[in-house]
Amino acid sequence: MKNKITFFSRFEADILSGKKTITIRDKSEAYFLAGQQLCVFTHETGRLFAHIRIISISPIRFEQLNEQHAQQENMSLHALKQVVREIYPFENEFVLIEFELINEPI
Numbered sequence: 748m749k750n751k752i753t754f755f756s757r758f759e760a761d762i763l764s765g766k767k768t769i770t771i772r773d774k775s776e777a778y779f780l781a782g783q784q785l786c787v788f789t790h791e792t793g794r795l796f797a798h799i800r801i802i803s804i805s806p807i808r809f810e811q812l813n814e815q816h817a818q819q820e821n822m823s824l825h826a827l828k829q830v831v832r833e834i835y836p837f838e839n840e841f842v843l844i845e846f847e848l849i850n851e852p853i
């Protein structure tokens with residue numbers, strides 16, 4: 748089982764400060780499991796910058812994104828929808844991955 752995930756580097760600071768605690772992914776990344784510990788890399792350069800533990804993973808549709816998700820992303824709901832649409836222009840079905848930072852290396 749793959750224990751890696753990548754994020755765009757513009758989200759690194761929010762993840763490391765604990766302000767961003769969810770990510771919305773398409774079904775190509777639906778294989779993660781609650782409890783799993785992941786190494787986190789930047790998408791752009793593949794630099795390891797964090798370790799996280801998956802708290803939960805659940806299906807979600809674009810139109811179900813709400814203010815609570817936006818807060819967990821540390822952005823407005825409008826910005827969150829825009830970001831998701833930029834990354835996944837044609838997708839409607841996603842997985843909501845909730846995570847926490849961990850200190851110990853895997």
Ligand SMILES: CC(=O)Nc1ccn([C@@H]2O[C@H](CO)[C@@H](O)[C@H]2O)c(=O)n1
Pocket residue numbers: 753754755758769770771772790820830831834
């Ligand atoms: C290949 C790769 O890295 N893909 C992605 C995909 C998503 N995201 C983040 O998930 C949230 C909603 O999609 C937003 O906050 C984005 O930050 C990301 O960082 N990187």
